[in-house]
Amino acid sequence: MASSSGAFKSREAWKAAKELEEARKAGTAPPAIDDDGKIINPHIPEYIAQAPWYIDQETPSLKHQRNQKALKRNFDPLGKWLPRGETVGPAATKYRKGACENCGAMTHKKKNCLERPRRRGAKLTGRNIRPDEAIASVNLDFAGKRDRWNGYDESTEYDKVLERYEKIEAERRALKVQKLDAELRNRSKKQRPGKGNSDELSDGDDSDDSDSDMEKDGAVEQDAGQGSKMVVRNLRIREDTAKYLINLNTDSAYYDPKSRAMRADPNPDINSDDKDYAGDNFVRYSGDVTKLAQMESHTLKAAEAGRNLPHLQAEPSRAEALFKDFEAKKKGLDKRRQDEIREKYGGQEYAKLDPGIEGVQQTEAYVEFSSDGRALKGAREIIPVSKYPEDILEKNHNAIWGSFYKDGNWGYGCCHSTQRNCYCTGDAGKQAALATEADMAKRTEAAIAKRNPEPLTKQWEKLERERQENALPEEEALEKEKEHQNEVAKQIRKQAHEERMMAELDTARGKHSRIGADDPGGMSKAAKEAYQLRKQMRDDPMASYIPEKGT
Ligand SMILES: [Zn+2]
Ligand SMILES: [Zn+2]
Structure with missing residues (x-):
């Protein structure tokens, strides 16, 4: 497969090779191994794995894919570096031809000489000739050229670092001793001699380190003993008002600094709608917590009685449904018992609410009253305000316009005057109005009696008769x-x-x-x-x- 395809293969051999390739791809046969003992990936395509015919590669290998020039080149190993400041052999005793005219070394010219320019060069004097410098070259590969630590000798370089640090440390110690000495001298001048100074000494030492205790991100290092330091992060949200600052009265709710808990309400006087925090217990005893507690106690009681109810954590929905069912049944039972008792002993009329207070309900709103009945703390009675001006007294009236109504006329309640913007006449006006009214009624009656002394029915009969008598022909x-x-x-x-x-x-x-x-x-x-x-x-x-x- 990975060998040169130059050799001719018989049909059977080719078939066998194909089958082996398939088996290798499927993982049923071990993969091919090259000369260096490395596995050749069977999934590499043939056109990559197969060497060209001119390479004449008999065994399977991927070497034909490597850079052939790079394989031939000889690079210096990692760590080889140019010698610096080194000289070769003992210095010459005589000036040699072609050497530096200034110092007499063979490795450079006068132009490049690093020696001090002599008044008379080594060429002329032939004395004090410098030894030749060691000149070498390094042949580095791609990675070696870019190795920024090449030539770094840790054995010598790190020693320099340590040396420097030790020097600084020694200097610091000397300075500190000097400073403490000066302080001690100052104190002994001010105070009486013979007082123990060891505590103060250690205090001074601590204060020196305190700068590192506070870090920028709010983390605080705490001394956990035995010289080890522990980082403790404060998890409180710093934008919130701390619980102990809500009510500064020392008699208010207790704040436990270790657990950071304030179980009681710090401001019990304030209406619960107006405060953000009502103590930790408020959360524990509000919402569905009480219901859950009831369910728990019910389950416990049932277990004590020997009944096996579904577990609250394992089957919460079923437990809740059963509890609801139980509650409904219990309510019905109570109602029936009450009804039975009332049937037997009477007293239904007392169970009904007084119709006057039927709409009145209890409220949780806290209101504190003074001795004269005014609300001191808590919600006050709210009177809705209209958008029109209200309760405005006009002129010298002490009742508003519209506080009096008589015979389709509005007026002032204080003086019963129906004239807008008139001046108030007070009780006198009221009595005058009443008197006028009575007088008017009397007069009207008299006038009616005078004009038509007969009753209306008789008057009508008379009119009808007149009409008939006066009727004209058509x-x-x-x-x-x-x-x-x-x-x-x-x-x-x-x-x-x-x-x-x-x-x-x-x-x-x-x-x-x-x-x-x-x-x-x-x-x-x-x-x-x-x-x-x-x-x-x-x-x-x-x-x-x-x-x-x-x-
Ligand atoms: Zn020179
Ligand atoms: Zn008036």
Whole structure:
């Protein structure tokens, strides 16, 4: 497979090779191994695995895929580096031809000499000739050229680092001793001699390290003893108000600093709707917690009684359903027992709520009252406010307009005056109004009695009789009717003319005509009828479509 395909294969051999290849791909036969003992991946395609005919490669191998030039080249091994500052052999004693004219070394020219330029070079004096420098070259491969640590000698370089650090440390220690000495001298000058200074010494040592205790991310290193340091992170959200700051009174709810728990409510006076925090126990005893506790106790009691209820954690839904069922049954049983007792002993009437307080319910809202009944703390009674101005007293009244109503008129309650914006007359006004009213009633009665002393039924009978007596014959009535119609038509024309005149006058004055609203009182019967007719015509939306005969 991976060999050169130059050799001829018989049909059977080719078939066998093909089968082996398939088996290798399927994993049933071991893969081919090259000269170096490496496995050849059977899934590499044939055109890659097979060497070209001109390479003449008999055994299976992938060497033909390698860079042949790179295989032939000889690179220096890793770690080989140029010698620096090294010299070769002892220095020459005589100036050699072609050597540096300045120092006499053979490896460079005067132009490149690193020696101090001599007044008279080695070429002239032949003395103090420098030894030749060691010159080498390294042949590095791709990786070697890019190895930034090539030539690094850790045995010498790291020693330098250690040496430097030790020097710095020694200097620091010396400085510290000097500083402590100065401090001690200052103290002994101020204080009496003989006092123990060892504690203060150690204190000073601690304060030196305290800078590293606080780190930027809020983590605090704590000394956990035996010199080891432990990082303790504070998990409290720092934007929140700490529980112990909610109520600063020392008698308020207890805050446990170790567990950071405040179980009681720090502000029991404040309405629960108005506060964000009502103690840790609020969370423990609110919501579905009580229900769960009831279920738990029910399960425990049932277990004590020998009944086996579904486990609360293993089958929560079934347990809850059974508990609900039990509750409903218990309620029904209680109700029945109550009914039985009432049937036996009576007293149903006391079970009913007083109708006056039927709508009244209990509330959890906390309200604190003063001795005179005003609300000091908690919710006050809220009176809805309308968008209109309210409770505004006018003039010197002490009741608002609209606090009094009589016979279709609004007025002020303080003085019973129905005149808006009049001045208040107080009780005197009230009595005067009452007196006027009584007087008016008396007068009206008297007037009615004076005008028509007979009762209404008799008056009606009298009128009817008169009508029958005054009834005219038909012709006469017709004529009278015609006359009346003529009179009405005449009045209509007259009124229309007057109206037109008035309208002209009004437009001349720049006023709006109000003739239609004139009082029809003080007119003759025909004029009244004409007025009514014309008014109807004006009000009729179809009036403009009816041709007016009279005008
Ligand atoms: Zn030189
Ligand atoms: Zn008034």
